[in-house]
Amino acid sequence: MNTTRTGTLKVPGATLHYEIAGSGPVLLLIPGGAGDAGMYAGMTPLLAAHHTVVAYDPRGLSRSPLDDPADAPHADEQVRVWSEDAHRLLELLAPDGEAAVLGCSSGAVVAVDLLARRPQLVRRAVAHEPPLVELLEDPAPHRALFAEVRETHRRAGAEAAMARLGEGLSEGTGRRAPEQPTELPPGIREMAGRMHANLPVFLGRVLVPFSSSVPDLAALRPVADRLTPAAGRDSRDQAALYGPAVRLSELLGSGFAEFPGGHLGAVEDPEGFAGRLLTVLK
DSSP, rough: OOOOEEEEEETTTTTEEEEEESSSSSEEEOOOOOOOGGGGGTTHHTTTTTSEEEEETTSTTTTTSOOOOGGGGGGHHHHHHHHHHHHHHHHHHHHHHHHHHHHHHHHHHHHHHHHHOOOGGEEEEESOOOOGGGGOOOOOHHHHHHHHHHHHHHHHOOOHHHHHOOOOOOOOTTOOOOOOOSSSSHHHHHTHHHHHHHHIIIIIIIHHHTOOOOHHHHHHHHGGGGEEEEEGGGGGTHHHHHHHHHHHHHHOOOOOOEEESSSTTHHHHHHHHHHHHHHHOO
């Protein structure tokens, strides 16, 4: 039976909460959106049979408080800063540079930046559905949607903003915007309250700056063989979610990997997602 250990790491401006399970080569899991380490709870026992699994709460979310939260509502979060947080975790927990990294959604943006900035620490980076819409041929509609979602959050609150985000991502796909589930997936129940409290950070300070960032392709090209852009098969008709990973693969010549499920595949199908991840990491 795998036992999860917890710890904290002081970084500039925040204190990170992290969780460790298993043994073997380090696998760092970077959550996305309003999620925290609990996003990967369903997968951790499966992954921990092969890896030392490290998951954490990004700065300002859940159990990773900012030093001065009073300043937070007035400043966008920065991909570079979150990437340096991940770098410091790896320096602490995988100093030999043999770590693999999985990032999902905005966490995938961080994973890509981490590989570009600190390639000596990363053996393999899997970036699942990074919303890097500036890589697309026509980013303007997606840029406008995310800006509208942020403004909706400021004007009408998190629930209205999430509804608009779901509608916008579903437009042109023939599918209805997702409704609130009557029962949460087992892997997310414990995190649900924390995730709801994190929504203002995601909607107000992460969504727009992370999706509008542009990866350093020049820095990534020499290590492109270590990057696996990925997306869920259920996201094929959602350009803002599936398209950037495909385009990143094309630009760098990196192998693209399709995973089971959609944008939240790690939560909705942890067994299938973990199995695919282990295959990619081999």
